[in-house]
Amino acid sequence: MPQFESEAEKQAKQFVEKLKQKFIDAENGQQFTFLLVGKTGVGKSSTINTLIGKEIAPVGDYEPTTMEIQNYQCNMNGVEIIVTDTPGLCDELEEAGNDYKYLEMMRKKVNKIDSMWFVTRLDDTRVSTDEKKGIKLISEGFKAKIWEQAIIVFTFADNLSREKYPIALEKRTELIRKEIAKYAGVAIANNVPAVAVTNSNIFTPDGNKWLGELFTQVYRRLSEEGIAPFLMSTVDRIKTPEKEIVEKIKEVAGEIVGVPSSSLPTKPSYDQDIELTRQQVELIQNKTLSTLANTLVYAGTGALIGSVAGPVGAAIGGGVGGALGIMASIFSW
Ligand SMILES: Nc1nc2c(ncn2[C@@H]2O[C@H](COP(=O)(O)OP(=O)(O)OP(=O)(O)O)[C@@H](O)[C@H]2O)c(=O)[nH]1
Ligand SMILES: [Mg+2]
Incomplete structure (x- = not known):
């Protein structure tokens, strides 16, 4: 195990702390x-x-x-x-x-x-x-x-x-x-x-x-x-590609046993998931970093943010935890 954190690791931890605080503020009205x-x-x-x-x-x-x-x-x-x-x-x-x-x-x-x-x-x-x-x-x-x-x-x-x-x-x-x-x-x-x-x-x-x-x-x-x-306001419905793939598998399995495919034309409903493609996830990642990271980010910081945000989010739970969880999967690409 390395004794010292790399600059990228430090940066990732600071960034996740900043995100956490922003989500807490958002949740408070x-x-x-x-x-x-x-x-x-x-x-x-x-x-x-x-x-x-x-x-x-x-x-x-x-x-x-x-x-x-x-x-x-x-x-x-x-x-x-x-x-x-x-x-x-x-x-x-x-x-x-x-x-x-x-x-x-x-x-x-x-x-x-x-x-x-x-x-x-x-x-x-x-x-x-x-x-x-x-x-x-x-x-x-x-x-x-x-x-x-x-x-x-x-x-x-x-x-x-x-x-x-x-x-x-x-x-x-x-x-x-x-x-x-x-x-x-x-x-x-x-x-x-x-x-x-x-x-x-x-x-x-x-x-x-x-x-x-x-x-x-x-x-x-x-x-x-x-x-x-x-x-914060949309977090419950956001789905990043990984989860989307799992759903697709379930969908196909459903089709086999005769459940109607959800790919048939349907009217949008209010509980509909916000499914993101890989390209959309990348755009969200870029926007988040370019807007909220106050210094130039080191190479590899994005992936580190993903690995730090996941556990921090899981430990907090609730809406803030959920939002950090989504950030974790967005930065894990
Ligand atoms: N086919 C079709 N109908 C739509 C679409 N968007 C809205 N509508 C219908 O058009 C009508 C007006 O939609 P609204 O969402 O109320 O439109 P709005 O711009 O908010 O209208 P105002 O608030 O009255 O100015 C409703 O009957 C909708 O169901 C669409 O993309 N396709
Ligand atoms: Mg209107």
Whole structure:
């Protein structure tokens, strides 16, 4: 046994202690805020509910009549999740002309945003005038920097065929980014990731499950303070690839004895697992290290973090232990 810890070992232990403290703080009532921007009826509520795993925002066919900011709140594992909805911001309403008053109200009501979503339908062919207005207002009201926390969410992917899906995704992403670039510049705009979802199926037309991708892209864009609360609030449903493989084996075994395969098209449910692929796990690892490690990490520290976080997590148990456990499997790759 070596007498002295290597620098990488020291670093890994310090990092795990830091993570532990962040998860403890998150569990003790930290807030996490999503800002939803998009036309009415595009599927903002449905998508956020599936990610959080709870019906936090009501789903329905509402016609917006007034421009009023709506906050929905719920508590997940101690974390206070706030969803700030912006009805009217991307819609043509009677009381037009009040746009800046609306933003003023929003700035007063919203003190920090951890994740911003611009939600639009994938099966639309163009960026509507109302959506352009929404992008403009958000950029001017919150400063263009807000796009660094943003993702583009394309809903209604189920309306596209397998063949048309990748082309639509590419074209629509380009169009929205072009609009964002007008205010935030090309560099920031081209970094805004796009995720396609469908609230009528757990699979997108390319045959992939979309929830893991949505989770990963939200995570990549989080504010530093948002990382621990976001993980704490979703930890019960996160599945890293190892576990996913075990489930696959169970699934196949189930098929043999006649249990319906879960690969059949199914509507997303709120207790659905957030299954991560190996590539998604790597993105999460990079984001975590680049945001939370305050020094340059030594080679091999990632794997060491994995081996330190596991036992520390197991010893604590509960939500914090669970979150450290997930971190252990994320860093063990
Ligand atoms: N086929 C399909 N239907 C969807 C999808 N997303 C949402 N819907 C349906 O579209 C309707 C509106 O969805 P919501 O999630 O309430 O949309 P929203 O953007 O929150 O709407 P408002 O809050 O009223 O502005 C509901 O009936 C949903 O079931 C989707 O991806 N595919
Ligand atoms: Mg809604």
